[in-house]
Amino acid sequence: AQSVTQLGSHVSVSEGALVLLRCNYSSSVPPYLFWYVQYPNQGLQLLLKYTSAATLVKGINGFEAEFKKSETSFHLTKPSAHMSDAAEYFCAVRDPGGNTGKLIFGQGTTLQVKP
Amino acid sequence: DGGITQSPKYLFRKEGQNVTLSCEQNLNHDAMYWYRQDPGQGLRLIYYSQIVNDFQKGDIAEGYSVSREKKESFPLTVTSAQKNPTAFYLCASSTGTASNQPQHFGDGTRLSIL
8 A cells, every 4th residue: 555654743944044845755656646735724725746857846935855666765955944935835646547647645844934 | 716615623512413524626527435444453444425416335335324415515414323433524526537647635523532
């Protein structure tokens, strides 16, 4: 079965520091991976998606993620954190079984940005 | 603007009562989904529909029901059989079930018990 593990339920960085949010997946087939961001009491907004065209994926708001097959990872990074980046971040993998379009989500990582 | 509209934003349920959460999309998407979000547990799939008049159970369908009579609408009913309904409910849609298509989300409905 597919699964997603996000290491660290809370990550705290200073404004201007590097942001690194970790995501590891398990998949028996080439995965389709997504990162979403959620602000308080709102829905999820797509940050970026990996669909095998390139291993380094650039998304919105200066975020990017690198797909590493050997490490089964898809970590999210941003060179310089901004206060507005404080939110919860979810990594998700498409369930390949049955062509349902179902997404399997990680537990989420809350990013705190300190001034 | 195209998007997904969920209503109401906040909802309260009394014991033994059924409540219905609305989800409407004007993105012309075929597939629609309902997720439940609890703190520290990510999102869990309740029901999904790939086409009008058809839907399937997700991972936690017990105590919930849905209908898909129109392409634009996918309402979720939380029945009295759902003993722990307090959660944040998110509706999503996508153009289809092809693997590289992202899901687009509404702003959610927060359900609480009176």
